Amino acid sequence: MKTTRVTAYESRSKQAEIFRRAAAGENILVTKNGVPYVEIHRARIDDVVVTDAVKALAALQKKQLSIGTGGRQDDLNRMLNMGRD
Numbered sequence: 001m002k003t004t005r006v007t008a009y010e011s012r013s014k015q016a017e018i019f020r021r022a023a024a025g026e027n028i029l030v031t032k033n034g035v036p037y038v039e040i041h042r043a044r045i046d047d048v049v050v051t052d053a054v055k056a057l058a059a060l061q062k063k064q065l066s067i068g069t070g071g072r073q074d075d076l077n078r079m080l081n082m083g084r085d
Helices: 008-013 015-023 047-067 073-081
Strands: 003-007 027-032 035-040
Touching: 003 008, 008 015, 008 027, 015 027, 015 035
Parallel strands: 003 027
Antiparallel strands: 027 035
């Protein structure tokens, strides 16, 4: 994986570009006075956590449908869209 060195000043003045490059998979090593200071890279998502969350939501929906409360698609869409203004 490619690592690019940038100065602390560059990291501040080109922050959006550096974040975009890191999100695309590039490692960015920020130096301060020529000494490595911080490394910026794409966040790693734990597939197990995401899979477990999806399974838990599916189980909750199934339980709600079985007892006749909530879980309908329109209810889920309404909850999903809450706060999206």
